[in-house]
Amino acid sequence: MTLLTVLGMLVFLCTSVWLAVALDTACRGWISGQGADRADGPLRTAALWLTQQRLTTEAPDRMNALLSIAGYMALALTGLALVPLGPDTALIALPTSVVLWGACEALVVVVVFLHGWSPNAPLAMIGAYRYVAIGLPIMLLSMFVLIAAALPAQSLDLRDIVTSQADVWNLIRQPLGLPLFLLLGLSLTLRGPFDYADSADLAGGTSVEASGPDRLGWQIARLAMLTEFSAMAATVFLGGYLGPVLPGPLWIALKTLLVMTLVIGLSHLAARMPVSRMMSLIWMILLPLSFADLIWAGLVAL
Amino acid sequence: MTLTAILIVAAALFGIGLFGALSQKSFVMLMMGLELMLNGTLLATVGFWAYSLGGLPKGQLLAILIMAVMAVELAIGFALVVAVYRKRQADVIESIKTLKN
Amino acid sequence: MTKDILFYALSALAIWSGWRVFRVDSMIRATFALMVSFIAVGGIALLMSADYIGVATVFMMAVEMMVMGLFMVMFMMNPAGLNPMQMVHQYRFSIGAGIAAFVGLTVAILTTPLPDNPLPPGGDTLRDLGFELLGNSMLIFETAGVTLLATMVGAVVLSSASGRFGSAGQGSVPPGLTAGGPPAGRTAEDGKGHGGHAGHGMSMQKKPAMQAHDDHGKGH
Amino acid sequence: MGMTWITRLAAGARVPVFIAMGDGAPAAALTLSRHPGLSVVDTPRAASILLVAGQMPDALIPYLHRLHDQLPHPRATLLWQSPPIPSLPDAIAVDADDDIGRAVADVFAAVLEGKRASAPDILPDAPPSEWRGVGPHGQGGKGMMGGTPYGRPMAMTDDDIRDRLALDSYTAAFGPFLPFFPPGLVLTLTLQGDVIQKVVVTHPPFDHDGSPLATLLNLLGLPALATRSLGDRADDPVLRRLIQLSGARFAIPSGLGRLPDGSDVRTRFDRMTGAAPDAASQDAGDTTLEHLLVGLEWHAAMLVLCSLDPATLRDICKNSDTGDQDETQGESESEMHAGHMS
Numbered sequence: 008m009t010l011l012t013v014l015g016m017l018v019f020l021c022t023s024v025w026l027a028v029a030l031d032t033a034c035r036g037w038i039s040g041q042g043a044d045r046a047d048g049p050l051r052t053a054a055l056w057l058t059q060q061r062l063t064t065e066a067p068d069r070m071n072a073l074l075s076i077a078g079y080m081a082l083a084l085t086g087l088a089l090v091p092l093g094p095d096t097a098l099i100a101l102p103t104s105v106v107l108w109g110a111c112e113a114l115v116v117v118v119v120f121l122h123g124w125s126p127n128a129p130l131a132m133i134g135a136y137r138y139v140a141i142g143l144p145i146m147l148l149s150m151f152v153l154i155a156a157a158l159p160a161q162s163l164d165l166r167d168i169v170t171s172q173a174d175v176w177n178l179i180r181q182p183l184g185l186p187l188f189l190l191l192g193l194s195l196t197l198r199g200p201f202d203y204a205d206s207a208d209l210a211g212g213t214s215v216e217a218s219g220p221d222r223l224g225w226q227i228a229r230l231a232m233l234t235e236f237s238a239m240a241a242t243v244f245l246g247g248y249l250g251p252v253l254p255g256p257l258w259i260a261l262k263t264l265l266v267m268t269l270v271i272g273l274s275h276l277a278a279r280m281p282v283s284r285m286m287s288l289i290w291m292i293l294l295p296l297s298f299a300d301l302i303w304a305g306l307v308a309l
Numbered sequence: 310m311t312l313t314a315i316l317i318v319a320a321a322l323f324g325i326g327l328f329g330a331l332s333q334k335s336f337v338m339l340m341m342g343l344e345l346m347l348n349g350t351l352l353a354t355v356g357f358w359a360y361s362l363g364g365l366p367k368g369q370l371l372a373i374l375i376m377a378v379m380a381v382e383l384a385i386g387f388a389l390v391v392a393v394y395r396k397r398q399a400d401v402i403e404s405i406k407t408l409k410n
Numbered sequence: 411m412t413k414d415i416l417f418y419a420l421s422a423l424a425i426w427s428g429w430r431v432f433r434v435d436s437m438i439r440a441t442f443a444l445m446v447s448f449i450a451v452g453g454i455a456l457l458m459s460a461d462y463i464g465v466a467t468v469f470m471m472a473v474e475m476m477v478m479g480l481f482m483v484m485f486m487m488n489p490a491g492l493n494p495m496q497m498v499h500q501y502r503f504s505i506g507a508g509i510a511a512f513v514g515l516t517v518a519i520l521t522t523p524l525p526d527n528p529l530p531p532g533g534d535t536l537r538d539l540g541f542e543l544l545g546n547s548m549l550i551f552e553t554a555g556v557t558l559l560a561t562m563v564g565a566v567v568l569s570s571a572s573g574r575f576g577s578a579g580q581g582s583v584p585p586g587l588t589a590g591g592p593p594a595g596r597t598a599e600d601g602k603g604h605g606g607h608a609g610h611g612m613s614m615q616k617k618p619a620m621q622a623h624d625d626h627g628k629g630h
Numbered sequence: 631m632g633m634t635w636i637t638r639l640a641a642g643a644r645v646p647v648f649i650a651m652g653d654g655a656p657a658a659a660l661t662l663s664r665h666p667g668l669s670v671v672d673t674p675r676a677a678s679i680l681l682v683a684g685q686m687p688d689a690l691i692p693y694l695h696r697l698h699d700q701l702p703h704p705r706a707t708l709l710w711q712s713p714p715i716p717s718l719p720d721a722i723a724v725d726a727d728d729d730i731g732r733a734v735a736d737v738f739a740a741v742l743e744g745k746r747a748s749a750p751d752i753l754p755d756a757p758p759s760e761w762r763g764v765g766p767h768g769q770g771g772k773g774m775m776g777g778t779p780y781g782r783p784m785a786m787t788d789d790d791i792r793d794r795l796a797l798d799s800y801t802a803a804f805g806p807f808l809p810f811f812p813p814g815l816v817l818t819l820t821l822q823g824d825v826i827q828k829v830v831v832t833h834p835p836f837d838h839d840g841s842p843l844a845t846l847l848n849l850l851g852l853p854a855l856a857t858r859s860l861g862d863r864a865d866d867p868v869l870r871r872l873i874q875l876s877g878a879r880f881a882i883p884s885g886l887g888r889l890p891d892g893s894d895v896r897t898r899f900d901r902m903t904g905a906a907p908d909a910a911s912q913d914a915g916d917t918t919l920e921h922l923l924v925g926l927e928w929h930a931a932m933l934v935l936c937s938l939d940p941a942t943l944r945d946i947c948k949n950s951d952t953g954d955q956d957e958t959q960g961e962s963e964s965e966m967h968a969g970h971m972s
Contacts, residue, residue, distance in 0.1 A: 038854035051643035060702035106465040113472035133824045210672040218675040218702040279851030280881035281930040310417040318421040320515035328508030329432045332498045359458035361525040366542035388568035
């Protein structure tokens with residue numbers, strides 16, 4: 008049974024990674040006014056990266072380069088394993104699964120930093136620094152939002168958080184929660200306005216020196232993280248596997264794709280601001296908003 | 310997994326941490342030694358809680374306090390490093406013979 | 411059985427990575443080796459059904475070590491360890507002290523009759539902790555909270571550039587005795603401080619270099 | 631060499647091209663990102679084809695060599711409307727009126743199928759300088775400071791203009807092939823973290839009008855909109871609405887990069903998008919790059935640099951510190967292999 012669940016989740020992961028790429032290209036095609044790309048384009052690019060040479064810089068930290076890619080992927084998989092698929096089904100069943108997910112989040116900052124650190128190159132290093140500066144406060148914000156979501160469930164277990172949404176989803180109970188949480192998603196997956204690690208003003212930032220298979224691995228890990236984040240957002244705010252008629256796992260899959268579409272759309276449509284401006288925005292507006300969300304949740308729970 | 314085994318692991322971590330804290334010249338490395346010692350203490354605390362206190366909640370509370378101590382140690386440590394560096398451009402212990410001025 | 415194997419594996423990881431902290435050249439590797447050591451201890455705590463402590467250790471240490479890594483890169487002269495160098499002192503003594511501490515503690519552990527009163531199975535440790543924190547030990551918990559707040563304030567005050575003499579923008583330099591004149595009193599650059607990333611006994615060679623750099627920096 | 635299934639799959643991919651803009655590059659080079667068969671990439675590490683557009687002056691040839699070697703195998707170089715470059719004997723010349731997309735696709739297919747040998751490295755694959763470490767631990771200088779152990783000076787602390795923390799500074803040449811740099815521009819920057827402490831113009835930009843709006847949109851993290859702005863439609867209402875929606879104007883701090891004529895990056899951006907009336911021309915006055923960039927963080931500095939009208943930027947570069955030619959040459963030489971700074 009567990010084996011079957013693992014297989015099912017892996018199939019879902021592959022499908023949603025594929026769908027994420029397709030959505031990304033569709034979005035880009037629509038905005039740039041050039042229409043959609045060929046459907047097999049991403050697969051072919053992946054094949055090209057696989058055949059390309061793996062280049063290294065002078066005196067790289069090779070071990071950490073590999074660890075960062077593998078770690079990013081492993082964190083995405085761990086997060087996905089925490090998502091409950093039914094009242095008692097979750098691959099990692101832990102009474103503190105929300106905190107464990109928070110730990111995964113914190114470790115994402117570490118692996119992205121390592122990815123920028125390891126090539127021993129200036130632009131990659133700047134990307135790594137900047138990501139830490141933005142990633143840590145954003146993570147703080149997400150903690151408040153998650154605690155607020157755990158309040159009505161009176162539990163740190165994701166399974167209880169889903170059950171507590173049987174009557175009304177957290178999306179409605181805590182209207183500030185999901186929007187703030189989506190910002191964290193942009194930051195965790197290095198996308199759009201929160202892409203301070205792999206951004207265009209650093210010619211690719213932490214992945215500026217990555218070539219061939221390394222580049223492929225990093226991009227796939229990013230997309231896996233997107234899937235994982237979307238599944239988590241669907242669980243915490245959209246009632247997870249709860250839903251009429253269809254079986255639970257299908258509901259969570261559909262909700263995951265919905266959140267994923269939102270994140271991708273947001274990442275293509277919003278502009279990125281300089282780091283210092285974003286810092287002021289986070290500390291002066293977004294963090295107080297997340298406090299408000301927590302207080303709101305507390306009052307509602309009372 | 311017995312309490313003895315856990316405590317010996319904790320003692321090993323404590324010993325390595327002590328070695329690091331005494332031997333390193335750089336402030337930041339010194340703090341890492343302290344952190345490792347606290348790591349051993351944390352493990353021992355949790356071990357005692359699980360095997361000899363019968364799950365008394367106060368044991369967990371003590372572990373949380375140790376974690377708070379780590380956070381305080383780190384924050385104040387870094388603040389002092391920054392302050393000293395700003396004043397003296399120094400980041401190793403020998404550079405500070407005196408705390409005057 | 412699985413629990414035992416996991417325990418020994420995690421213990422080995424914790425000790426090995428703790429040892430690596432002081433043996434690797436790269437500061438980043440050292441920092442993250444320490445993080446791995448903490449994560450392993452967190453894993454052991456999880457094995458002992460300290461659900462919250464174990465996970466919270468991982469969470470806290472990931473953030474702490476990230477910050478630590480940044481400080482390493484900022485303050486060390488050779489953070490990547492590309493240039494082999496020794497940054498240790500009283501080496502023999504430290505090794506002796508470390509071993510003595512370990513042996514002493516181990517002997518104490520082995521000779522002391524340890525009370526055997528294991529965790530009752532099936533208890534909800536998380537709930538216990540919650541009620542303890544917000545019930546009997548509320549005062550301790552609150553004190554810890556206030557201490558952390560004080561730490562935050564203290565850390566900001568200590569590390570910010572503003573001091574008695576002005577705001578962060580101006581730096582903490584005493585105002586001149588005459589308007590626009592040189593700062594009153596001693597400043598960091600006047601050679602009294604043992605500047606730079608100095609090691610032992612080479613402040614003589616280093617000072618001229620530092621001075622040259624300072625002049626260079628002020629030129630524009 | 632037989633093609634494996636994976637190579638066959640790869641051969642159908644969009645061709646990743648890195649464009650090295652030379653002097654007098656064809657106007658079509660700016661809009662190449664709209665070509666359906668190509669994908670213009672930001673870093674040579676991701677490219678298969680190096681496209682040299684226009685003539686490369688001698689001063690920039692060493693940079694081109696480094697760039698060339700940073701492409702992963704299999705790779706090839708095309709010279710588009712560029713005279714032959716002796717050190718690149720394998721490069722394929724393409725005329726102005728040839729279909730560039732076709733030419734690139736053909737070369738890409740030939741290289742991937744193994745019909746054409748992948749271009750060999752130009753520079754030797756060796757450390758730029760040999761080990762010259764002295765001192766008790768091989769660290770270079772005396773004591774534990776200074777020295778040039780690998781032909782590069784060890785990081786030394788430098789006075790800090792922002793918070794007086796005086797941490798290590800880093801000096802290197804940036805450009806001329808960074809995708810968002812105006813073509814031809816090489817700056818030797820001294821950085822502390824990502825804050826610019828010192829600017830020296832090592833090579834001025836070409837007399838060449840880039841596509842500032844597209845570059846700015848790219849820098850603001852809106853690559854799809856950047857591609858749209860390169861389209862044929864002079865006045866695209868959808869583009870204008872999408873730019874408004876994206877909050878790009880809000881993302882740019884006001885007062886950033888102010889010129890003597892009172893315009894800042896935000897007003898210049900408004901002029902480009904048509905939200906504000908076009909001014910006759912920007913007046914650089916005696917502004918230097920030092921005035922504009924020093925003290926800014928990387929992202930903000932790049933926004934300032936790319937918001938400038940190409941002619942104004944050339945004037946500003948003329949005003950600016952161009953450094954002692956020999957000294958900067960030596961510096962950039964020594965930095966050459968430290969990653970991708972081209």
